[in-house]
Amino acid sequence: MSGGWLIAVSAFDAAFPVGDDPVQSALHAASPEAREIARLWWVMFWTCTVVFFAVVVFSLRAVSRGAGKGPPGGVNGFVIGGGIVLPVVVLTGFLIYSLRVSVLMGRPSDAETIEVIGHQFWWEVRYPDHGVVIANEIYMPAGERVRFVLKSADVIHSFWVPNLHGKRDMIPGISNEFWMQAERAGEWRGQCAEFCGIQHALMAFVVVALERPAFERWIAERRSQIPPDSRIALRGREAFERHGCGACHAISGLPGVTASIGPDLTHIGSRHTLGAGTIANTPGNLAGWIANPQAIKPGSRMPPTYLEPDELHALVEYLGSLR
Ligand code: CUA
Secondary structure (H helix, E strand, O other): OOHHHHHHHHHHHHHOOOOOOOOOOOOOOOOHHHHHHHHHHHHHHHHHHHHHHHHHHHHHHHHHHOOOOOOOOHHHHHHHHHHHHHHHHHHHHHHHHHHHHHHHHOOOOOOOEEEEEEEOOEEEEEEOOOOEEEEOEEEEEOOOOEEEEEEEOOOOEEEEOOOOOOOEEEOEOOOEEEEEOOOOOEEEEEEEOOOOOOOHHHOEEEEEEEOHHHHHHHHHHHHOOOOOOOHHHHHHHHHHHHOOHHHOOOOOOOOOOOOOOOOOOOOHHHOOEEOOOOEEOOHHHHHHHHHOHHHHOOOOOOOOOOOOHHHHHHHHHHHHHOO
16 A cells, blocks of 8 residues: 555544444444445545535526626536536546455455355354354454355345445355455444345344454354253253254254254354344243244244243253253
């Protein structure tokens, strides 16, 4: 990067600081890429603001001068200068600047690979190098450019973590590559950014960035399987098998249960939310979700499950123990 560019960028950042609060916002950047995008946005915003007020001033001046009187410098000079030369210069500047930002975004890296598959209306998250599968949460090492492979199982979705990067579509039949990083440990919310059906708005996820040693520990914990640790949890596992939950959901370690129609439940007890960011993961919410997901997220792909109260209680106990 040239010295002049660095000085311009530093001066601009000092004038228009980009916060890094954990609110979901592209203007609260927590990565170099998001910072570039926020900067590009502010440059365009202020340039367009100046152009807008210039147009208003000239319009008012034209009206107040009345008919028959041309602008200063003659009609031709004004139209050619303000109507052709100026827009060409401004728009070319925007084009060059945004291309420069795009090139910075696309630098590849061969660090960690995470595969994310969009489903109506949840996110399947795979760590192919570690044999780990989770859902609706993305744990990644902080300070590293992670390679994301983005796919879709049904319709077009769009992967977007505003604090960390721009959007990238997930298209059926296509694998999109994307490099995203978090410059520090923290949590940020992500959201589907392409209308994909009735529950598009409730298709969210959380990104958790951990320092490398904590991330390694997290991976090691995901690879271990948890057997039921109590009589009631054992009963819950029987209910899971008897009611055919395994037709849609996988639990690592349960023989023959490998489906990926619905989210993998191997470590569901440790998840922040249920229904892809719809409700908090508490025993009460989990029971309500199993009994009637349509009351909580109408249009989601999961049907109601009819269970006796003590069976439902045991199932919630079992799922909650999968941490
Ligand atoms: Cu998936 Cu909108």
